[in-house]
Amino acid sequence: MDKSKLSVDPVIPNLYRKAREEGISTVFDRYEAQQPQCGFGLTGLCCRHCVQGPCRIDPFGEGPQAGICGATAEVITARNLLRQVTAGAAAHVDHAYDVLEVLEQIAQGTESYSIKDQEKLKQVAFTLGIDTANKTEQEIVEEMCQIIYRDFANSGATPMTYLKANSPRERLETWEKLGVLPRNPDREIREALHQTTMGMDADPVNLILKTIRLGLVDGFAGLKLATDLQDIIFGTPQPVVTEANLGVLKEDYVNIIVHGHVPLLSEKIVEWSRKLEDEAKKAGAKGINLAGICCTGNEVLMRQGIPLATNFLAQELAIITGAVDLMVVDVQCIMPSLAEIAACYHTRLVTTMPIVKIPGAEHVPFTTETADEASQQIVRMAIESYQKRNPAKVYIPREKAKVVAGFSVEAIVKALAKLNPDDPLKPLIDNIVSGNILGVVATVGCNNVKVKHDWFHIELVKELIKNNVLVVTTGCSAHALAKAGLMDPAAAEWAGEGLRAVLTAIGTANDLGGPLPPVLHMGSCVDNSRIGDLVIAVANYLKVSPKDLPIAASAPEYQHEKALSIGTWAVAMGIMTHLGVVPPVVGSPKVTRILTQDAEALIGGKFYVETDPYKAAAGIIEHIKAKRALLNL
Ligand code: XCC
Ligand code: SF4
Known part of the structure; x- marks a missing residue:
C-alpha cells in the first residue's frame, strides 16, 4: 500500500511501516481486505430487519424494487437511517x-x-x-x-x-x-x-x-x-496550553493512555497518576505521563491540560510505538483489534465497563464506589508494565504540535469580556457584522478510513480560515486540527486579514502573548452542545433564529452512528450540516432529496454532502454569504 495515501499526519507512515515489519495488521490493511465493499450496504439498500431477508433493492432499476414484504428503497433507507x-x-x-x-x-x-x-x-x-x-x-x-x-x-x-x-x-x-x-x-x-x-x-x-x-x-x-x-x-474548561500527537509519549516515563469517552474514569486516572508519581519513580521511571485518545482525551485535555496522543484512526498505531505501558478504555470508538495488537508488545489493555469487554484485555470493573481503588490499581498496573517495556521495540515519533485549547462558552465569553466587560458578546457580533468574521463553522466528528486520515479536516479548515471564517471544533476533528498546528496561536498567520485582526485583538486583550488560535477547541463530541449554546446565545442576542445565522457545521470524516445523530440534531437546530462521507441513504433519491433539500424549508437546516474539501469549503462559504445577505450584512 502507498503509505503516503493513508494520512497527512507525519507520524503515520513510519508507524505503519513498523507495524508491517512486525507482522501486525491495522485498520488500513483490514480496510483494503474489505474491498470492494457491498454497494447495497453503501447506498442503504439492504434490509435485515426480519429473517425472511436479507433483502436488497437494485439501485439501477433492473432487479427487485421491493423487499419480500414489499418495503421499497425509500422505506429501507429511511428505516436504516432512523x-x-x-x-x-x-x-x-x-x-x-x-x-x-x-x-x-x-x-x-x-x-x-x-x-x-x-x-x-x-x-x-x-x-x-x-x-x-x-x-x-x-x-x-x-x-x-x-x-x-x-x-x-x-x-x-x-x-x-x-x-x-x-x-x-x-x-x-x-x-x-x-x-x-x-x-x-x-x-x-x-x-x-x-x-x-x-x-x-x-x-x-x-x-x-x-x-x-x-x-x-x-x-x-x-x-x-x-x-x-x-x-x-x-469544572468548566478554561484555556490550557498543551501538545498533540504521538510525540507526547515519553521514553523515561510510565506512559498511560486514556481512551474512550466518559470523564468519570479518565479524571480519576489523572488524579491517581499524579498521586502515585513517587511509586513510578521508585520503579525507575521519571514519572507518569498521561495522554488521551478520542473524546476522553478531549475531556482531560480541556479540563486538565493532558496532551492528546492521537485520534480515532491512529489508536492502534499508538500501541505500535511500543512505548505505551497501559491503555485504559471505557466506552465507544474502541477498536476490538487493540487487544491483539497490545499482545504483540508489553502494553496492557484494560477495559473497565460492564458493556465493553474485549477478549485478551484485562478487565478492572470501574464503578462510582470502586472509582478510586480501580484507578489506583490501573495506574499501578501501568507502573509494573513500564518495567517490562522492551526498548528494542520502542519508536516514539518526534512530532508534536503546540495546542491552546479549553474554549468552553464560558471561556470564550470571558476572553471577549476583556474587550467589552459590559456586553461581552458585542465584539464578536460587531466583527461578524463588519465582515471581519465572515461566519462561524463547527468542524466535528471522527476519522473514517475511507478518507485520507485527517486530510479533509485540515484542508477544509485551512480554506475556511483563509476566508475569514472562524472555526470551532470538537471530537476527532479537534485532534486532527490540533496535530496540524491549527490550535497554535502562530496559525493565526493562516487566517484572512479580517479574522487575523480579531484574533490578535482578543489575544492582546487577554495577555495571551500572541493571537487567539483561528481554531477554537470546544471539547469532546458531547461538547457539541457547547457549540449549540454559543449559537443560541448569538441568535438570542440578535433576536433571530439559529437558522438565520451565517454559520454551518461539518463532519468531514465521520464514521460513527453518533455522528449521524449529532448531525441530525444540528439540522434540527436549523444549521446546514456538511458531510464529507456519503451517508448510506443515496439508494433512495426521495430520502436523499428530503434530507439535503426539503428539510431546509421545514426546519431551517439540511444536510450538504460533498466529498471534496475545496468544493465543500466553497459551498459552505456560499451558504454563509447567502445567510449574511438575508440579514442585510
Ligand atoms: Fe469516536 Fe468521540 Fe467519532 Fe472520534 S469523533 S471517532 S465518535 S471519538 Ni466523536
Ligand atoms: Fe424482512 Fe421486509 Fe426487510 Fe426483507 S425488506 S428483510 S422482508 S423487513
Whole structure:
C-alpha cells in the first residue's frame, strides 16, 4: 500500500511501516481486505430487519424494487437511517445517564466525586427553574437530579424538560409544529426501534420526522445533559496550553493512555497518576505521563491540560510505538483489534465497563464506589508494565504540535469580556457584522478510513480560515486540527486579514502573548452542545433564529452512528450540516432529496454532502454569504 495515501499526519507512515515489519495488521490493511465493499450496504439498500431477508433493492432499476414484504428503497433507507440515529442517541444518552447517576451519588454523600463548579451548578439550576436561595449545595443537586430523572420517568406526552429549558422559543415552536418534540428520551429510543421493525412504518416522511426527533433526544438528553453535568462535577474548561500527537509519549516515563469517552474514569486516572508519581519513580521511571485518545482525551485535555496522543484512526498505531505501558478504555470508538495488537508488545489493555469487554484485555470493573481503588490499581498496573517495556521495540515519533485549547462558552465569553466587560458578546457580533468574521463553522466528528486520515479536516479548515471564517471544533476533528498546528496561536498567520485582526485583538486583550488560535477547541463530541449554546446565545442576542445565522457545521470524516445523530440534531437546530462521507441513504433519491433539500424549508437546516474539501469549503462559504445577505450584512 502507498503509505503516503493513508494520512497527512507525519507520524503515520513510519508507524505503519513498523507495524508491517512486525507482522501486525491495522485498520488500513483490514480496510483494503474489505474491498470492494457491498454497494447495497453503501447506498442503504439492504434490509435485515426480519429473517425472511436479507433483502436488497437494485439501485439501477433492473432487479427487485421491493423487499419480500414489499418495503421499497425509500422505506429501507429511511428505516436504516432512523435505526442508526437511534443507536447514536442511545450511546450519548447512556453516557449522560452515567454522569447523572454520579451526580445523584454526590447528593447522597459519595466520597469518590464532588462538585467542582458551583457557578455552573447554579446556572443549570436556574435554567431548570430551581430556586437556589437558602438551599445547600446538596439540596440543589438533589432537586436537579429529581427534575432530570423525571424526564426519564415521564409516562405522558409532555416534552422533555431539559430540552424545553434549553431551547429558544422559535425552535420549540417549529419542532412542535412538525410534531418532533421528544418526550421521555428512553421511550423515544424504544419507540424508534419498534417503528422500524418488520411490518411497521412505511412512510419515509414519517420515518425522517422520527429521525429528527431522535436527533433532538441526542442533542438534549445526550450532549447537553452530559456536558452540563460533567462541568458541574469536573469544572468548566478554561484555556490550557498543551501538545498533540504521538510525540507526547515519553521514553523515561510510565506512559498511560486514556481512551474512550466518559470523564468519570479518565479524571480519576489523572488524579491517581499524579498521586502515585513517587511509586513510578521508585520503579525507575521519571514519572507518569498521561495522554488521551478520542473524546476522553478531549475531556482531560480541556479540563486538565493532558496532551492528546492521537485520534480515532491512529489508536492502534499508538500501541505500535511500543512505548505505551497501559491503555485504559471505557466506552465507544474502541477498536476490538487493540487487544491483539497490545499482545504483540508489553502494553496492557484494560477495559473497565460492564458493556465493553474485549477478549485478551484485562478487565478492572470501574464503578462510582470502586472509582478510586480501580484507578489506583490501573495506574499501578501501568507502573509494573513500564518495567517490562522492551526498548528494542520502542519508536516514539518526534512530532508534536503546540495546542491552546479549553474554549468552553464560558471561556470564550470571558476572553471577549476583556474587550467589552459590559456586553461581552458585542465584539464578536460587531466583527461578524463588519465582515471581519465572515461566519462561524463547527468542524466535528471522527476519522473514517475511507478518507485520507485527517486530510479533509485540515484542508477544509485551512480554506475556511483563509476566508475569514472562524472555526470551532470538537471530537476527532479537534485532534486532527490540533496535530496540524491549527490550535497554535502562530496559525493565526493562516487566517484572512479580517479574522487575523480579531484574533490578535482578543489575544492582546487577554495577555495571551500572541493571537487567539483561528481554531477554537470546544471539547469532546458531547461538547457539541457547547457549540449549540454559543449559537443560541448569538441568535438570542440578535433576536433571530439559529437558522438565520451565517454559520454551518461539518463532519468531514465521520464514521460513527453518533455522528449521524449529532448531525441530525444540528439540522434540527436549523444549521446546514456538511458531510464529507456519503451517508448510506443515496439508494433512495426521495430520502436523499428530503434530507439535503426539503428539510431546509421545514426546519431551517439540511444536510450538504460533498466529498471534496475545496468544493465543500466553497459551498459552505456560499451558504454563509447567502445567510449574511438575508440579514442585510
Ligand atoms: Fe469516536 Fe468521540 Fe467519532 Fe472520534 S469523533 S471517532 S465518535 S471519538 Ni466523536
Ligand atoms: Fe426483507 Fe421486509 Fe424482512 Fe426487510 S423487513 S428483510 S425488506 S422482508
